[in-house]
Amino acid sequence: MNKEVIALLRYCKQRLQEIINHQFNISYLQFKSLFLVLNLILFVALLGEELQAGIVKGLLIILGLNIIVGIYYYFSQEEENQVAQVLAAILDLSFISLLVYRSGGLESPFLLAYIILLARIGIKRQELWQVILIGLSGHLIYVITLYLHYNKLEFYFTVKFWIQCLLFAGVFFGLVIVVRMIDKQRRSLEKRSKELENHSITDVVTGLYNFRYFHRRLEKELNYAQAGSYPLTLIMIDLDDFKEYNRHVGTEQGDQALYQVGQILKQVTRDNDVVTRLSSDEFAVIMIDASKELAKETSIKIKDAICEYSFDGEEELAQGGLTASLGLATYSEYIETPQELINNADEALYKVKLSHKNGIQVYNSMFAELKRELEGTDSGLLNTLRTLLTVVNARDRYTYGHSERVMKYAMAIGEEMEIDTEQLRILKYASFLHDVGKIEVSRDILNKKDKLNKSEWDLIKQHTIFGVNIVEPLDDLDEIVPAIMHHHERYDGTGYPYGLEGKDIPLLARILTVADSFDAMTSNRPYRSAMGQEEAVNELKANKGGQFDPKIVDAFTQVVDQVFKNNKFHAS
Numbered sequence: 001m002n003k004e005v006i007a008l009l010r011y012c013k014q015r016l017q018e019i020i021n022h023q024f025n026i027s028y029l030q031f032k033s034l035f036l037v038l039n040l041i042l043f044v045a046l047l048g049e050e051l052q053a054g055i056v057k058g059l060l061i062i063l064g065l066n067i068i069v070g071i072y073y074y075f076s077q078e079e080e081n082q083v084a085q086v087l088a089a090i091l092d093l094s095f096i097s098l099l100v101y102r103s104g105g106l107e108s109p110f111l112l113a114y115i116i117l118l119a120r121i122g123i124k125r126q127e128l129w130q131v132i133l134i135g136l137s138g139h140l141i142y143v144i145t146l147y148l149h150y151n152k153l154e155f156y157f158t159v160k161f162w163i164q165c166l167l168f169a170g171v172f173f174g175l176v177i178v179v180r181m182i183d184k185q186r187r188s189l190e191k192r193s194k195e196l197e198n199h200s201i202t203d204v205v206t207g208l209y210n211f212r213y214f215h216r217r218l219e220k221e222l223n224y225a226q227a228g229s230y231p232l233t234l235i236m237i238d239l240d241d242f243k244e245y246n247r248h249v250g251t252e253q254g255d256q257a258l259y260q261v262g263q264i265l266k267q268v269t270r271d272n273d274v275v276t277r278l279s280s281d282e283f284a285v286i287m288i289d290a291s292k293e294l295a296k297e298t299s300i301k302i303k304d305a306i307c308e309y310s311f312d313g314e315e316e317l318a319q320g321g322l323t324a325s326l327g328l329a330t331y332s333e334y335i336e337t338p339q340e341l342i343n344n345a346d347e348a349l350y351k352v353k354l355s356h357k358n359g360i361q362v363y364n365s366m367f368a369e370l371k372r373e374l375e376g377t378d379s380g381l382l383n384t385l386r387t388l389l390t391v392v393n394a395r396d397r398y399t400y401g402h403s404e405r406v407m408k409y410a411m412a413i414g415e416e417m418e419i420d421t422e423q424l425r426i427l428k429y430a431s432f433l434h435d436v437g438k439i440e441v442s443r444d445i446l447n448k449k450d451k452l453n454k455s456e457w458d459l460i461k462q463h464t465i466f467g468v469n470i471v472e473p474l475d476d477l478d479e480i481v482p483a484i485m486h487h488h489e490r491y492d493g494t495g496y497p498y499g500l501e502g503k504d505i506p507l508l509a510r511i512l513t514v515a516d517s518f519d520a521m522t523s524n525r526p527y528r529s530a531m532g533q534e535e536a537v538n539e540l541k542a543n544k545g546g547q548f549d550p551k552i553v554d555a556f557t558q559v560v561d562q563v564f565k566n567n568k569f570h571a572s
Contacts, residue, residue: 092117093138097145105149106160114142115168119175135172139165203277205255206262214276214284218338221274221288225331230289232331235299236345237265239306240323240357242281249313257311257322264309268301284345292330292362299326299360307358323358325349330363351405353524384474388436402519407431409515412559413552419507427508430483434512437467437484461496464488487512490547502549510549514540514556517547522564533564 096117099110118138146155155161201213209217218234225232239245239261246254258277265275265283274286285302287295306324314322327349335341348363410431414424438446441463445456452460467484471477486500486509493501505513521536531539537560544550 093141097141100142101145101149105146106155106164111164111168112171114138115171115175119172119179131173131176135169138172203262206259206277208262208265208283209274209276211276211278214274214278214286215338217274218286218341221286222331222335222338222341231291232341233287233290233292233295234329234341234345235285235287235295235302236278236327236329236342236349237283237285237302238325238349238353239281240325240353241317241319242322245311245314245317245322248316253312260309260311261306261324264305265302268305269298273298292328295328295330296360296362299328302326303358303360319358325352325357326360327352328360328362357524384477388433388470402523403432403435405519405523406434406512406515409518409556409560409563410511412563413511413515413556416555416559417511417552423508426479427483427511429477430480430487430508430512431515433467433471433477433480434484434487434516435463435467436470437463437465439470440466461488464497482506483508483512485509487516489513491549492546495547505549510552514548514552518556518560533560 096110096113100108100114103110118134121134143156146161147153201209201216203210221232224230242254242257245257249257258281261283262275262277265285269275269285269287270290272288273290274288276284276286278284285298287298290298303324303326307321309322311322314320327345327347329341329344329348331341335344344363348361352359352361407428410427411424414427419427441459445452445459448456464485464487468481471484472481483506485497486505489495489498489500489505489509490513491502491505491510493499518536518540521531521539522533524530537557540548540553540556544553
């Protein structure tokens with residue numbers, strides 16, 4: 001045949017192989033089949049006019065022999081796509097046999113291809129007898145291929161044939177052994193690497209995921225949530241007074257309690273939830289594809305399970321048992337980074353710790369609420385409020401959470417008293433910012449556990465004036481100045497800063513006084529523990545006409561049950 005034609009065929013084959021390998025997503029079997037067809041075309045082209053019917057006969061015999069071997073190979077496979085792999089092996093063996101058959105028998109330059117192919121098959125076998133059987137099968141196919149070539153068996157009794165067979169067997173078993181040793185070492189290294197990886201992301205005390213894995217996984221899941229794949233909720237869990245418990249029972253029993261808490265979390269949560277230990281007594285659960293409602297249900301189960309579990313030595317605690325506080329935050333469009341979601345859940349948790357502990361708080365974004373309310377208006381007011389609230393939060397976290405709760409109590413009172421919409425709007429902003437002046441007061445004074453001295457108390461009483469000085473120069477906020485200035489006046493005229501009395505005190509300031517005092521009484525402070533709802537309400541009633549406007553106290557008692565429950569999401 002013309003050399004140019006042969007060269008063209010070879011070039012076409014080469015280009016097609018490149019296209020198949022790099023351009024199309026084609027299965028392994030399809031690739032091998034097409035490859036075989038191309039090789040047969042080239043083989044036929046090389047034979048030219050010498051092509052005889054015996055070639056077809058030989059090809060059919062060799063193909064039949066390889067199918068027999070392939071049947072065994074198929075039933076011994078334990079891997080995926082075994083049909084494709086077996087048929088591909090049959091095609092390979094058939095083509096190599098045909099090449100040996102037509103290219104000189106014992107003198108064929110393609111003999112080594114037999115060994116490489118059989119070794120590749122043998123490497124995947126686990127048992128020695130399977131490797132030997134593959135070797136013997138290959139020997140049988142080789143013998144029959146040579147028989148078809150020579151039309152007699154004399155070659156089988158020649159020294160040359162057996163030297164070849166021994167060399168082939170040595171190469172075959174050598175390749176299998178070496179490759180299997182390398183593969184065994186590779187698998188051992190992979191196993192060790194996996195163990196090290198697991199160790200690096202596992203907490204040694206609880207067996208849960210650790211702080212490092214938590215941040216890596218939260219970032220990944222937040223990306224999915226931002227893409228709209230599914231909702232995402234984060235639960236932060238803090239064991240109440242665990243340091244005190246650890247001090248009573250010792251480190252060893254404390255670690256055992258942490259392990260038991262970890263087991264409780266794994267039992268209560270779903271398999272696809274990511275349960276982690278973040279620090280000494282703090283845990284977190286990343287709830288994947290979980291709504292806020294499901295997260296609430298899970299949080300209640302976690303809180304109750306920890307509260308009901310009998311930890312050794314917990315009777316030594318002042319509250320009589322080991323409990324947990326939980327904060328929840330669900331991904332929303334306003335969250336851009338994992339840290340923001342963590343901060344939200346942590347903020348909700350902090351609010352629980354400030355109140356009664358052993359409770360649950362769902363994060364509610366003030367910024368999101370304000371943005372919805374101010375949508376379509378000048379964004380200057382929103383940005384001003386955002387800036388001031390951010391400064392307050394950075395200065396004193398209690399003031400930030402306190403302001404949000406006071407807003408809810410104050411709005412409930414205003415709605416009960418049926419004040420107009422415009423006054424409700426002013427009341428909301430005044431509630432958010434009524435303690436903004438505390439950013440001018442030292443943290444040491446704000447968080448002091450002992451009784452304040454006269455100079456410290458005088459400075460604290462200045463926070464209403466400091467607040468007015470901050471807010472008064474700002475556009476659109478002048479309406480809230482009276483409420484901020486006078487929310488510490490008393491109805492009997494003994495309050496500060498000006499000692500106003502009765503209805504001389506602005507209405508919104510009188511409402512703020514009740515809401516502010518109730519939240520202060522029902523929150524934990526550095527210098528005292530929180531009161532219960534009933535005790536705090538009785539305190540308000542006892543001071544009607546003294547510190548508080550009686551009508552406002554009466555209005556608050558009508559709404560306090562529902563508002564207090566919603567404010568705390570208190571699942572006791």
